Amino acid sequence: MRIHRIFPAAAVALAACLGPITGCDRGGTDEPDAEVVVYCSVDTAFAEPILADYERLTGVKVHQIFDTEAGKTTGLVSKLKAEKGRPRADVWWSSEIFGTMELASGGVLAAYEPAGIDDIPRQYRDSSHLWTAVGLRGRVIAYDPKRTRPDELPRRWCDLVEPKYAGQFRMADPRFGTTRGHMAVLLSLWGEEAMRGFYRGLRNNGCKLTDGNSQSVVLLSRGVANLVATDTDDVIVAQGRGDSVAMIYPDMDAPGGGRSVSGTLWIPCSVALVSGAPRAEAGRKLVDFLVSAEIEVRLHASESRNVPVRPGLRARLGAESPGEAAVDYSAAAGLLDLSDRLVRDILLE
Amino acid sequence: MTTVWAVRLVRYVGWMVLAGSIGVIVGSIVVQAVGGPVASDVLWPSPRLWRYFGTTLWMAAVATAMALLLSVPAVIALTQARRAWQRRILRGLVVLPLVTMPAVFAYAWMLLATRRGGWVAAVMEAVGWNTPGVEPLQAAWVLATWLWPIPALVLVSSYSHLGAPGFQLARLDASSRLAFLRGALPLMRAPLAAALAVTFILAATDSSVPPLMGATEVWAVEMLAEASVASSQPAPIGYLFWRSWPMLAAIALAIAAAIPGIRRMEDWLDDVVAADLGDSASTGSNGVWVVANLLAAAVTVLPIVVFCTELAGGRSPLPQILSTAYRTFRQDGLATLLVAVLTAACAMAIAVALLHEAETRAPKRTFARAAMLMVAVSAVLPPELTGTALTTFFSRISDPSGWNIYDHTPWSWIAAMVARFGFIPVAVVWLLSRRTSSALVAQARSDGASESERLAHLHLPLLRRSLLAAGMMTACLTVSEVGAAVLVQPPRFFGGSLAVQVDGQMHYGRQDETIALSLMLIVPAVAGAIGATWLVGRPGRIRSADDARSQGKRRMASGVR
Numbered sequence: 001m002r003i004h005r006i007f008p009a010a011a012v013a014l015a016a017c018l019g020p021i022t023g024c025d026r027g028g029t030d031e032p033d034a035e036v037v038v039y040c041s042v043d044t045a046f047a048e049p050i051l052a053d054y055e056r057l058t059g060v061k062v063h064q065i066f067d068t069e070a071g072k073t074t075g076l077v078s079k080l081k082a083e084k085g086r087p088r089a090d091v092w093w094s095s096e097i098f099g100t101m102e103l104a105s106g107g108v109l110a111a112y113e114p115a116g117i118d119d120i121p122r123q124y125r126d127s128s129h130l131w132t133a134v135g136l137r138g139r140v141i142a143y144d145p146k147r148t149r150p151d152e153l154p155r156r157w158c159d160l161v162e163p164k165y166a167g168q169f170r171m172a173d174p175r176f177g178t179t180r181g182h183m184a185v186l187l188s189l190w191g192e193e194a195m196r197g198f199y200r201g202l203r204n205n206g207c208k209l210t211d212g213n214s215q216s217v218v219l220l221s222r223g224v225a226n227l228v229a230t231d232t233d234d235v236i237v238a239q240g241r242g243d244s245v246a247m248i249y250p251d252m253d254a255p256g257g258g259r260s261v262s263g264t265l266w267i268p269c270s271v272a273l274v275s276g277a278p279r280a281e282a283g284r285k286l287v288d289f290l291v292s293a294e295i296e297v298r299l300h301a302s303e304s305r306n307v308p309v310r311p312g313l314r315a316r317l318g319a320e321s322p323g324e325a326a327v328d329y330s331a332a333a334g335l336l337d338l339s340d341r342l343v344r345d346i347l348l349e
Numbered sequence: 350m351t352t353v354w355a356v357r358l359v360r361y362v363g364w365m366v367l368a369g370s371i372g373v374i375v376g377s378i379v380v381q382a383v384g385g386p387v388a389s390d391v392l393w394p395s396p397r398l399w400r401y402f403g404t405t406l407w408m409a410a411v412a413t414a415m416a417l418l419l420s421v422p423a424v425i426a427l428t429q430a431r432r433a434w435q436r437r438i439l440r441g442l443v444v445l446p447l448v449t450m451p452a453v454f455a456y457a458w459m460l461l462a463t464r465r466g467g468w469v470a471a472v473m474e475a476v477g478w479n480t481p482g483v484e485p486l487q488a489a490w491v492l493a494t495w496l497w498p499i500p501a502l503v504l505v506s507s508y509s510h511l512g513a514p515g516f517q518l519a520r521l522d523a524s525s526r527l528a529f530l531r532g533a534l535p536l537m538r539a540p541l542a543a544a545l546a547v548t549f550i551l552a553a554t555d556s557s558v559p560p561l562m563g564a565t566e567v568w569a570v571e572m573l574a575e576a577s578v579a580s581s582q583p584a585p586i587g588y589l590f591w592r593s594w595p596m597l598a599a600i601a602l603a604i605a606a607a608i609p610g611i612r613r614m615e616d617w618l619d620d621v622v623a624a625d626l627g628d629s630a631s632t633g634s635n636g637v638w639v640v641a642n643l644l645a646a647a648v649t650v651l652p653i654v655v656f657c658t659e660l661a662g663g664r665s666p667l668p669q670i671l672s673t674a675y676r677t678f679r680q681d682g683l684a685t686l687l688v689a690v691l692t693a694a695c696a697m698a699i700a701v702a703l704l705h706e707a708e709t710r711a712p713k714r715t716f717a718r719a720a721m722l723m724v725a726v727s728a729v730l731p732p733e734l735t736g737t738a739l740t741t742f743f744s745r746i747s748d749p750s751g752w753n754i755y756d757h758t759p760w761s762w763i764a765a766m767v768a769r770f771g772f773i774p775v776a777v778v779w780l781l782s783r784r785t786s787s788a789l790v791a792q793a794r795s796d797g798a799s800e801s802e803r804l805a806h807l808h809l810p811l812l813r814r815s816l817l818a819a820g821m822m823t824a825c826l827t828v829s830e831v832g833a834a835v836l837v838q839p840p841r842f843f844g845g846s847l848a849v850q851v852d853g854q855m856h857y858g859r860q861d862e863t864i865a866l867s868l869m870l871i872v873p874a875v876a877g878a879i880g881a882t883w884l885v886g887r888p889g890r891i892r893s894a895d896d897a898r899s900q901g902k903r904r905m906a907s908g909v910r
């Protein structure tokens with residue numbers, strides 16, 4: 001095996017490899033509107049079939065970049081910020097809304113009002129048309145009905161600091177994904193002092209963090225935790241797997257007899273056009289598709305069971321968002337940095 | 350002539366790759382970090398970060414100790430194997446875990462832990478696997494099941510090269526156990542320390558196993574959060590660099606501890622993977638050997654057994670599960686494989702380029718040493734820093750309106766992987782090149798052979814198999830990388846990172862497609878393990894002029910016929 005023998009073979013192999021590298025793969029094209037790039041933090045299992053159908057219906061090649069579960073949205077938000085000088089993505093499709101609002105305030109997103117969103121309520125549309133929200137998932141407490149009786153469950157999120165829940169509760173790291181937005185919403189409703197007290201209470205109760213909402217449910221199934229904060233879709237997937245898991249929708253009342261907020265938080269997915277998108281026209285068409293009623297129906301029919309934001313659609317599908325609280329997403333998004341700091345300084349310290 | 354021409358070409362390619370990958374990262378750090386940290390709290394970590402740092406070091410230390418224990422059966426099996434073919438199979442099995450995606454082991458244990466009913470669930474219950482609060486210990490165990498081949502292979506080869514004479518001498522008046530502990534082990538101390546230091550570094554910096562096992566209060570997970578904070582900073586790369594100094598310092602200390610041992614292994618470094626013990630007859634009993642083999646095989650093939658068992662009891666028929674997994678992840682799999690192969694090629698080109706400069710005189714040789722230092726530094730940087738630096742640089746220099754290197758090629762991805770794993774071929778070539786006889790090199794030099802000719806005809810014939818094996822290891826590790834890959838996936842390439850996809854799916858627990866995919870991920874690892882051990886098991890040799898002439902005659906003769 002001598003180098004002068006290996007070299008021609010290696011050159012041929014390299015040339016074969018260069019085909020796909022130089023964009024000569026089956027999907028590559030130089031026409032600007034014949035392809036579109038989407039950065040997506042919606043779970044692959046739910047997003048991929050939808051994007052594949054879009055490709056099939058329109059003939060437009062969709063390049064998809066996904067995030068890891070641990071850093072849900074964080075990795076791609078960082079990538080979008082790093083690319084801000086010369087954006088490469090056309091569309092941002094997020095599994096939550098707070099990271100999207102952060103990107104909007106950072107000038108990463110472009111204004112675009114998609115077609116066919118008249119039936120979407122105002123709170124799910126940005127007033128400057130920087131994003132549109134669809135498909136809600138609820139923030140719930142999951143438990144194993146074989147191990148925990150209904151009367152032992154907390155009724156409100158703030159109840160989790162009670163001593164009887166010591167060592168029982170886990171949640172995903174509140175600096176990532178929907179848990180991050182959830183904590184920011186509680187901060188916006190309760191105020192900083194109450195939130196500090198909540199984090200201190202959780203810390204004193206030995207609240208441990210997990211690597212993501214889905215992993216929280218896995219830990220619940222394993223019996224490592226008795227109560228976990230998670231999203232509705234993670235519970236539904238676990239139930240489909242045959243795990244003994246149930247969920248409740250705790251109220252968001254402030255602790256210590258403070259502000260009363262009945263119902264829990266429901267967080268929508270969000271779709272936006274990236275500012276300076278290289279294929280803006282193709283991006284707009286994909287945004288139209290992703291915020292359409294058809295996609296809301298598909299997300300609801302999937303294992304994710306997202307609840308449509310369109311009231312008419314909800315009624316038609318019989319979809320419900322139990323205990324949906326009215327919250328100001330933008331107020332919470334403005335508090336994300338403070339929320340992160342409180343998590344770092346109190347809960348994690 | 351062809352060979353010399355090829356070496357020259359590879360040399361230039363190597364330098365270009367080095368500049369476009371590691372050069373960009375180190376340059377970004379110098380530009381952004383040279384002014385010092387942006388605030389004092391960036392330089393001096395908070396008590397929480399120190400706590401995470403301590404947990405990580407503790408976890409890595411426990412993982413290292415467990416890896417050493419796990420390596421014992423394999424060491425016994427390898428040292429007592431009587432036949433060469435037995436050793437060949439065993440060493441392939443031993444290398445396999447090391448080149449398998451570490452998350453695969455974590456996923457296998459997650460599946461075992463979530464079994465409902467049956468003897469597996471009873472055993473997991475009995476050992477207290479699901480006891481709250483033991484997650485770092487579980488992560489350490491899983492890391493050990495991935496990393497145990499390092500101490501195993503080093504123990505076997507260092508016994509063969511250093512410990513055996515001491516053992517034989519001590520055996521004259523002591524039992525086997527005492528003879529090994531007092532006669533052989535002291536002689537093997539330095540290589541063993543090096544192996545444990547490398548195991549420790551890999552355990553401390555892994556970012557996929559601890560989160561999957563539920564251990565979130567570790568350094569690698571915190572770096573993910575820091576990357577998020579960094580993205581809002583004016584100098585994100587500088588911020589991340591200053592944030593990561595405690596771990597960099599710990600790694601530097603571990604490397605310093607490893608250097609004496611690595612120096613001792615210079616002459617037989619490729620034997621570490623070859624585990625070639627010659628024809629020495631075993632003195633152990635058959636029973637011990639069989640038990641050791643069974644234990645070693647059990648540790649190695651556990652994930653395969655778990656996945657096969659799960660798939661056999663899956664919700665859909667096995668062919669359907671495999672077919673769905675293949676269809677869903679085919680594009681990403683192909684893209685990842687391609688990137689792995691090109692990363693290995695690029696890393697080998699860098700190794701050849703640096704060796705070429707080392708053959709020259711100062712100041713080029715000094716330049717090569719500086720470049721080697723850069724390769725070493727880039728290997729231990731947090732993957733988030735590597736990814737951010739390359740994404741920022743290449744997205745800025747390429748125009749998105751047309752064909753460009755950032756969107757259409759996986760260059761940023763390859764560059765990140767070269768930065769992370771390129772040190773393997775470079776270190777192997779650098780260390781093994783020293784054993785080329787200095788008299789031969791001097792003779793070639795006085796005969797007027799150029800640097801390229803000396804490289805082509807003296808060094809590379811001896812190194813090529815080890816270099817290819819190192820390239821294979823690089824490719825296998827590239828397939829598994831998640832931390833940097835998520836940031837550097839090319840937007841308009843035909844596929845993304847399979848490891849990122851798999852890592853995301855694994856968090857959901859038991860899913861047929863994810864199990865099938867995890868099983869499929871072991872296939873390239875098997876190929877890598879077999880290839881690497883086969884390559885280094887066959888020593889290279891320098892072709893003499895007579896060889897070349899006789900080969901030329903054979904060619905002519907065959908042409909006449």
